[in-house]
Amino acid sequence: MIINPNRLQFFEYESVSLSCEVQGNSPGWRLKRYTVTKKMSDCGTDWGKKQVSSCILHLTPSDSGVYWCESGSGEHSNTVNITLPGVDLILESPALPVTEGHSVTLNCRYKKTPSDHTADFYKDGSFIRTESTGEMTIPAVSQSDQGLYSCRHPELGRSAKSLMAVTDLSPPASLIISPSRSQFFEYESVSLSCEVQGNSPGWRLKRYTVTRKMSDCGTDWGMKKESSCILHPTQSDSGVYWCQSESGEHSNTVTITVHDAIILECPALPVTEGNSVTLNCRYKKTPSDLTADFYKDGSFIRTESTGMMTIPAVSQSDQGLYSCRHPELGRSQESRMTVTGNDRPASPIHTAAPPLANSDTTNDLKLIKDTLRVLKQKLDTVTENQEEILLHIRRMGGVRRQSLDIDVAQSVEELVGFETKLSERPEYKKRVVGT
Structure with a gap:
């Protein structure tokens, strides 16, 4: 789906053009939306004016919502979340993903032009810098620039947040982390490796930690094992990790953080839309x-x-900073989940393993059995509340009910296998019989 002007925030009665850019000759695509009024409808029904291949809309607050293109067979495009914040300033930030390396200008725009254009810019709630022109330029965006941006004027207040997504240029190497998450407890085992495209030589695994020191795996941290680097992290190992060649080329980066009581297991690497x-x-x-x-x-x-x-x-709208909170143990740190576009049929993946306790086998198996019970209940719920769930999921990502059934069933099957494997481990059998 293409939006013009390419941004998410608008003032009331501004004009926006929406269109579906279809690959090949696939017919029957319609522009749809689900708004704050909790109504799903097509362009040309009770909103928008069809004009050639576009839909023209003069926005009011009730037009705030999620917009996408959908075919007659249920296929769907990317989604765009249009908002009318109802304040005196908005942030003009790209609605569609920006390619890594390109220049991007964020503009703090005012309903009534103030005498002073000065604006403060923020990313993920943290102050970046002040610009006297009200515009902030990022000369060459990278994955680290992806996030929620906002701006603030000293008199007119603060804008709503807008997500800027960044797509990579398929770097010559990828950093692979196993397990695929960014938060760990102390002394857990982490495997890091560089997956190099072609035969490019001389790649090393590097890091920059909270101790403000940059170094390679095998120097004062990590243990090299074949093509991997094994790490049992402590608090001082928290930092940014990446692969780098002798000529200065580099891979994606992964931020690792180490915690005491509670963590969120969230994919460290980008997730494909639809999974x-x-x-x-x-x-x-x-x-x-x-x-x-x-x-x-x-x-x-x-x-x-x-x-x-x-x-x-998952869809682009699911991209963001996630955290969890336990009523007694407190709140985890935030972890970013990045979503990339899908050029192939979606297939379910499972990134978070069942949460093993550090106590004993009885607790571990009880936890898995409890999870199995809840997942089976969830499968029944999907059957009973089919239409309600189908509507919600189509709005968020567009999958059919059978896909959700399969996903839950596969999760149950995986957990059953995991339970069996855990029961058969000799070290756990010893604990159970008390030897």
Whole structure:
């Protein structure tokens, strides 16, 4: 879906043009929306004016919502979230993903032009800098520039936040982290490796930590094992990790943080649009109650009794900073989930393993069995509330009910296998019989 002008925030009665850019000759595509009025409809029904291949809209507050293109067979495009904040200033930030290396200008725009254009700019809630022109330019964007941006005028207040997504240029090497998450407890095992395209030689795994020191794996940290670097992190290992060649080329970066009581297991690497993702609130010491609240960009999403929250089919709107909170153990640090476009049919993935306790086998197996029970209940719920869930998921990512059924069934199957493997481990059998 293409939006012109290419931004998410608008003032009332501004004009916006929306169109569907279809690959090949696929017919029957319509422009749809789901607004704050909780109504789903097509352009030309009770909103918008069809003009050649576009839909022209003169916005009012009730037009705030999610817009996308959808085919007659249920295929869908990217989504765009249009907002009318209802304040005296907006942030002009790209609505569509920006390619890494390109220049981007963010503009703090005012309904009534003030005498002073000075504006403060923020990313993910943290101050970046002040610009006297009200415009901030990023000369060459990278993955680290992806985030929620806003601006503030000393007299007119602060704008709403807008997400700027960045797509990479397929770097010559990729940093792979296993398990694929950014938060860890002390002394957990982490494997890092460089996946190099072609035969480019001389790649090293590097890091810059909270101790403000840059170094390579195998110097004063990590243990080289074949093509990987094994790390058992402590607090001082928190930092940014990446692969770098002798000529200065570099891979994606991964930020690792080490914590004491509670962490959020969230994919460290980008997730493909349409795939399933499970976020897991994990505890160093297993509490009697696993219930956890989940948050995105600081806003409450929902409470899950298992401590795990599944997004059946992720879309660009799911991209953001996630955290979880336990009623007794407190709140985890935020982790960013990045979503990339999907050029192939979606297939479910499971990024967070069942949360193993550090106590004993009985607790571990009980936890898995409880999770199985909840997942099976979820599968029944999908059947009973088919239409309501289908509407919600189509709005968020556009998958059919069967896909969700398969996803839940596969999760159950994986957990059953995991339970069996855990029961058969000799070291756990010894603990059970008390030897």
